[in-house]
Amino acid sequence: MTDVAYIDRPNRPLYVYAIFYLAFLYIPVMFLPLFSFNDNIYITFPLKGFTIQWYVAMFKDQPMWAALNNSLRVGCVSSAIATLLGLFVAKAVTRYRIPGVKPIIFVIMLPMVVPLIIMGVALLILVTRLGFNLSLYTITMAHVLISVPFAMATLISRFEGFDPSMEEASSDLGAGPWSTFWRVTLPMVAPGVLASFLLCFTISFDDFIMAFFLGGTDPTLPIFIWGQLRFPFRLPGVLALGSLILIISFVVVFISLWLRRWGVEDTQSGI
Amino acid sequence: MIETTIEVSAPAPRSRSWRGRLYAWYLSSDALKGFTLLSPTLLVMGFTMCIPFGIMVVMSFWTQIGFEFDTVFTLGNYAEAIEKPVYRALLLRSLTISSICTVVTVLVSYPMAYYVAFHVRKRKMAWIILMTVPFFSSYLLRIFAWKVILGYNGVINSGLKGLGLIEQPLAFLLYSPTAVVITLAHAWAAFAILPIFISLEKIDRSLLEAATDLGDGPVKRFLGITLPLSMPGVIVASLMIFIPTVGDYVTPTLVGGPDGLMIANLIQAQFGLINNWPMGAALAFDMMLVVAVISLLYIWLTRKAMENIA
Amino acid sequence: MTNNDAFVSLADVSKHFGSVVAVDHLSFTINSGEFFSLLGPSGCGKTTVLRMLGGFESPTTGEVYIDGVPMSEVPPHHRPTNMVFQNYAIFPHLNVRANIAYGLRYDKIEKAEVARRVEEALEMVKLPGFGKRRSNELSGGQRQRVALARALIKRPKVLLLDEPLGALDKKLREEMQLELRALQESVGITFIFVTHDQEEALTLSSRIAVMARGKALQVASPKDLYNHPVSVEVADFIGQMNFVKAQVMDVRNGEALLDTAGLGKITTSASSDFVRKGAAIIVAIRPEKLLLSAERGSDGRASVQGTIKTSTYLGDRNHIYVSVDGCEKPLAVATPEAQASGEKPLDRESTVWLSWADNALILLPHD
Numbered sequence: 009m010t011d012v013a014y015i016d017r018p019n020r021p022l023y024v025y026a027i028f029y030l031a032f033l034y035i036p037v038m039f040l041p042l043f044s045f046n047d048n049i050y051i052t053f054p055l056k057g058f059t060i061q062w063y064v065a066m067f068k069d070q071p072m073w074a075a076l077n078n079s080l081r082v083g084c085v086s087s088a089i090a091t092l093l094g095l096f097v098a099k100a101v102t103r104y105r106i107p108g109v110k111p112i113i114f115v116i117m118l119p120m121v122v123p124l125i126i127m128g129v130a131l132l133i134l135v136t137r138l139g140f141n142l143s144l145y146t147i148t149m150a151h152v153l154i155s156v157p158f159a160m161a162t163l164i165s166r167f168e169g170f171d172p173s174m175e176e177a178s179s180d181l182g183a184g185p186w187s188t189f190w191r192v193t194l195p196m197v198a199p200g201v202l203a204s205f206l207l208c209f210t211i212s213f214d215d216f217i218m219a220f221f222l223g224g225t226d227p228t229l230p231i232f233i234w235g236q237l238r239f240p241f242r243l244p245g246v247l248a249l250g251s252l253i254l255i256i257s258f259v260v261v262f263i264s265l266w267l268r269r270w271g272v273e274d275t276q277s278g279i
Numbered sequence: 280m281i282e283t284t285i286e287v288s289a290p291a292p293r294s295r296s297w298r299g300r301l302y303a304w305y306l307s308s309d310a311l312k313g314f315t316l317l318s319p320t321l322l323v324m325g326f327t328m329c330i331p332f333g334i335m336v337v338m339s340f341w342t343q344i345g346f347e348f349d350t351v352f353t354l355g356n357y358a359e360a361i362e363k364p365v366y367r368a369l370l371l372r373s374l375t376i377s378s379i380c381t382v383v384t385v386l387v388s389y390p391m392a393y394y395v396a397f398h399v400r401k402r403k404m405a406w407i408i409l410m411t412v413p414f415f416s417s418y419l420l421r422i423f424a425w426k427v428i429l430g431y432n433g434v435i436n437s438g439l440k441g442l443g444l445i446e447q448p449l450a451f452l453l454y455s456p457t458a459v460v461i462t463l464a465h466a467w468a469a470f471a472i473l474p475i476f477i478s479l480e481k482i483d484r485s486l487l488e489a490a491t492d493l494g495d496g497p498v499k500r501f502l503g504i505t506l507p508l509s510m511p512g513v514i515v516a517s518l519m520i521f522i523p524t525v526g527d528y529v530t531p532t533l534v535g536g537p538d539g540l541m542i543a544n545l546i547q548a549q550f551g552l553i554n555n556w557p558m559g560a561a562l563a564f565d566m567m568l569v570v571a572v573i574s575l576l577y578i579w580l581t582r583k584a585m586e587n588i589a
Numbered sequence: 590m591t592n593n594d595a596f597v598s599l600a601d602v603s604k605h606f607g608s609v610v611a612v613d614h615l616s617f618t619i620n621s622g623e624f625f626s627l628l629g630p631s632g633c634g635k636t637t638v639l640r641m642l643g644g645f646e647s648p649t650t651g652e653v654y655i656d657g658v659p660m661s662e663v664p665p666h667h668r669p670t671n672m673v674f675q676n677y678a679i680f681p682h683l684n685v686r687a688n689i690a691y692g693l694r695y696d697k698i699e700k701a702e703v704a705r706r707v708e709e710a711l712e713m714v715k716l717p718g719f720g721k722r723r724s725n726e727l728s729g730g731q732r733q734r735v736a737l738a739r740a741l742i743k744r745p746k747v748l749l750l751d752e753p754l755g756a757l758d759k760k761l762r763e764e765m766q767l768e769l770r771a772l773q774e775s776v777g778i779t780f781i782f783v784t785h786d787q788e789e790a791l792t793l794s795s796r797i798a799v800m801a802r803g804k805a806l807q808v809a810s811p812k813d814l815y816n817h818p819v820s821v822e823v824a825d826f827i828g829q830m831n832f833v834k835a836q837v838m839d840v841r842n843g844e845a846l847l848d849t850a851g852l853g854k855i856t857t858s859a860s861s862d863f864v865r866k867g868a869a870i871i872v873a874i875r876p877e878k879l880l881l882s883a884e885r886g887s888d889g890r891a892s893v894q895g896t897i898k899t900s901t902y903l904g905d906r907n908h909i910y911v912s913v914d915g916c917e918k919p920l921a922v923a924t925p926e927a928q929a930s931g932e933k934p935l936d937r938e939s940t941v942w943l944s945w946a947d948n949a950l951i952l953l954p955h956d
C-alpha cells in the first residue's frame with residue numbers, strides 16, 4: 009500500500025510517455041554537440057573520430073567574435089531596458105486599482121503571439137520612413153519590444169509573491185516613494201529582476217527574425233550563423249558555435265526560470 | 280506625561296492652493312499613480328508596435344514604383360492578394376500546416392501537462408523548467424538541428440542505412456510540408472504545455488474525488504470533469520501556437536523546400552528580392568486579418584461547444 | 590492628565606471600493622492620549638478606517654484631521670502616525686535591529702543616538718539581544734513586538750494597530766494585552782486599536798467605537814457600552830444579553846408603564862424620547878442581573894415564574910436557560926458555581942422564580 013491519495017496514484021504508462029516526450033524535446037538538439045566533435049566535414053553517420061578542430065577554427069574566426077560582441081551589446085542594453093519597463097508595469101498592475109488594466113496588459117502581451125515577421129516588417133517600414141539607418145540600435149529597439157512581455161510576466165509573478173504591506177510599512181515609517189523602492193521593493197524583487205534580465209537576454213541573443221529585418225551591416229550572432237549556413241564547408245563550424253550557444257543558453261534560461269520561482273511558493277503563476 | 284512626548288499644536292489652517300489640491304488628487308487616485316508607472320512602457324509599445332502597425336496598414340494601400348512609392352490610395356494590392364492563385368495557395372497552405380501543427384502539438388503535449396499536474400508530486404518546478412527551457416534556446420539552431428536529422432545524408436537516413444534497413448535515403452524527409460510540421464511542433468511544444476498545465480493545476484482535487492465517490496470511473500471522470508475544466512488552457516495553447524506559426528518563415532526556408540513554402544516567405548520576399556513593400560504590407564495585414572478571424576471563430580465555437588456540454 | 594482636544598477626527602468620512610461602501614459617513618473624534626478601539630465584526634470597515642488614518646487609502650468623501658491638520662494632502666511618509674500592521678510586515682531582508690532603525694533615517698538622527706534608541710526600544714518590548722535575528726527566526730509574538738518597537742521608536746503622535754493580537758494564541762494574547770496597556774500608559778501616545786474581539790476591546794480601551802456596515806453604532810467608554818447600549822445591535826455584540834419585546838402603555842413623570850412579552854407589566858424610569866405611549870420597544874437585561882430562586886422572593890422585587898431548560902457550564906459560573914411564558918427565547922441567568930452545586934440541585938423542568946432590580950432593565954428602541 010502507498011500513502012498517496014487515490015487521485016494522485018502513480019501512472020506508469022504516463023510516466024513512460026513523459027520520458028519519451030522529454031527525449032523528443034532534447035535529443036534533436038543533442039545532435040549538434042555530437043557532430044561538432046566528429047572528424048568529418050559532412051554531417052552524417054557513421055561517426056569518423058573525435059576532433060576539436062571545429063572549435064579551434066571557430067575561436068580563430070574574427071567575424072564571429074565581432075558578431076558575438078554585437079550580440080552581447082544589443083542583449084545587455086535591450087534586456088536592461090525591457091526589465092526596467094517590466095518592473096514599472098508589474099508594480100503598477102499589482103499595486104494599484106487601474107481602470108482598463110486588462111486590455112492594457114493584453115496589448116503589452118501581444119508581441120508574445122503576433123507573428124514576429126509582422127512586427128519586423130512594421131518596424132522596418134517605420135524606421136525607413138523616419139529616415140533612420142538600420143543598425144544595432146534598431147535591432148535593440150525591436151528586442152525591447154519582443155522582450156517586454158516576458159519581463160512583465162516574470163516580474164508580475166514576483167510582485168504577486170510579496171505582500172504590499174511591506175511597501176506600506178516603509179512609507180509609514182517615513183520613506184518616500186524612491187526610498188521605499190530602493191530599500192524595500194528592489195531587494196524583495198531582486199531575484200525576479202535578475203530572472204527577467206537573463207530571460208530577456210536570451211531572447212535577444214537568440215533572435216533571428218527581428219535582427220534579419222532591422223539589422224544593418226553589423227551582424228548579430230544569429231545573422232552571422234545564417235550567413236554561414238549557405239556554405240556546406242562552414243557547417244561544422246556552425247555545429248561547434250551552435251553547441252556552445254545552446255549549452256550556455258540552456259544554463260542561463262534554467263537559472264532564470266529557477267530564480268523566478270525562488271522563494272515564491274505557488275507553481276501556478278506560469279508564463 | 281503626555282505633554283512631554285506630544286506637542287499639541289493649534290490647528291493650523293492649511294492653505295489649499297491648486298498645487299496642494301492637485302497633489303491630494305494624485306495621492307487619492309490609484310489610477311493616476313498606476314498610469315504614471317505604466318506610461319514609459321505604453322510609450323515604448325506605442326512607438327514600436329502601434330504606430331508601425333498603423334503605418335504598415337497605410338502603406339498597404341500604396342503602390343511601388345521602382346524605389347519610390349505612389350501614395351495614392353488604392354485597393355490594388357488587396358485585389359491582387361485575393362485574385363492571384365499563388366497568394367491564395369500559399370496562405371491556404373500556411374493555415375493548413377499551422378492547423379496540423381497546432382493539433383499535433385496540443386494532442387502530444389496534453390498528456391505531458393496532465394502527467395506533471397497530477398502525477399508529479401515532488402520537484403514539480405524542476406519538471407516545468409525542464410519543459411520550458413528548450414523554448415528559449417536558439418530558434419535558428421533548433422531548426423538547423425532538424426535539418427541535420429532529416430537531411431538526405433542526415434541522422435535518420437545515414438543511421439537507417441548504417442543499420443542496413445534501407446538502400447536509398449528517404450528523400451521525403453527533408454524539404455517537405457511534413458518536415459515543417461515536425462520542426463514547428465518541436466519548436467512550440469514547450470509553449471503549449473504551460474497553459475494546459477496551469478489550467479489542469481487549477482482544478483480542485485476534491486471535484487475529482489467527488490466524481491469518483493459518485494461512481495465515475497477514470498475515463499468518465501476525465502471526460503466529464505478534467506477535460507472540460509482544462510479547455511481554457513487548451514484554447515490558449517492552441518492560439519499561442521497557431522498564430523505565430525502561420526507567420527513563420529525561417530522553418531519553411533530551411534526545411535520546407537519548394538512544396539513547404541508559406542505565406543511569410545512571400546511577405547519576406549516582397550521586402551527583399553521582389554522589393555514591393557506595399558504589396559508585402561498588404562499581404563502581412565491580410566494574413567493578420569485571416570488569422571484574427573479564424574482565432575475569434577475558434578474561440579466562439581469552443582465556447583458554444585462547452586456551453587452545449589454543460 | 591489629558592487635554593481633551595479633539596486630537597484625531599473624522600469628519601463625515603466615506604470610502605467606496607467600486608460599488609462596495611466600506612465606510613459610510615463616519616464621524617467621531619479621538620482625544621490626545623486615548624486608547625481608542627474600533628470594534629466590530631469582520632468586514633465592517635475597521636481596517637479601512639485605520640488605513641485612511643495612515644494615508645494608505647484616501648476618503649471618497651469627507652476629511653481626516655490629525656492635530657487639527659487636514660490630511661488629504663499629506664502622504665503616508667509625512668503623517669505623524671505609525672502603524673502596526675495586521676501581519677506585522679517585518680522586512681524579511683533586514684534583521685531586527687535594521688527593521689527597528691528603518692524609519693529613523695528620515696528623522697536626521699546621529700548614528701550613536703540611533704543605536705542607543707534601538708537598544709532602548711528592544712528593552713521596552715522585552716527583546717534585548719534579538720537585534721541580529723531575521724524575521725523568519727522570530728515567533729508570532731516576537732514579530733508583534735518588533736513591529737511595535739519599529740513604530741514606537743518614531744515617537745508618532747498616533748499609533749495605529751490593526752488587530753495586532755489576532756494571530757496570537759489566547760494565553761499570549763492576554764499577556765500582550767496587559768503589556769500593551771502598560772506601554773500605552775508609559776509612552777502616553779494616542780493608540781487607535783482595531784479588534785473584532787469585544788472582550789479585548791473592553792479590557793484595553795478608554796473608549797470604543799462599535800462599528801457595523803461602515804457606520805459607528807455607538808462611541809462610548811467600555812462601562813457605558815456595557816451598561817447603556819443604545820441599540821439592540823450594540824447590546825447583542827457586547828457581552829450576553831436577554832431581550833424581551835414590550836409595549837409602552839403610558840409615560841408619566843419620567844416613569845414608563847410597560848407591557849412586556851413574558852415579564853408582565855413593569856414600571857420603570859425612562860428618559861429617552863423613543864419611549865412614547867404606544868411605542869413598541871425592547872427591554873434588555875444582563876444574565877447576571879437576574880436572580881434565580883426556588884421560592885418566590887419576599888423582598889418586593891419584580892419577579893416571574895419559569896421552567897429550567899438547559900444549563901451551560903462556564904467554569905466560574907453557570908448559565909441556566911429558563912423558559913418563561915410569553916418570551917420568545919429562554920432567558921439566560923448567570924449563577925455562581927456555588928449556587929449551581931448547592932444543596933438543592935436545580936433539575937431540568939423544575940419550576941423556579943426569576944427576580945431583578947428595577948434599575949437592571951435597559952430600554953432599547955425596536956429596530
Ligand SMILES: Nc1ncnc2c1ncn2[C@@H]1O[C@H](COP(=O)(O)OP(=O)(O)O)[C@@H](O)[C@H]1O
Nearest residue numbers: 606609610611630631632633634635636637638
Ligand atoms: N482594496 C479593496 N478593494 C475592494 N474592496 C475592499 C478593499 N478593502 C476592503 N474592501 C471591502 O471593504 C469592506 C471593509 O473591509 P475592511 O475595512 O477590511 O473590514 P474589517 O477590517 O473590519 O474586517 C469589506 O467589505 C471589504 O471587502
Ligand SMILES: [Mg+2]
Nearest residue numbers: 632635636637
Ligand atoms: Mg481588518
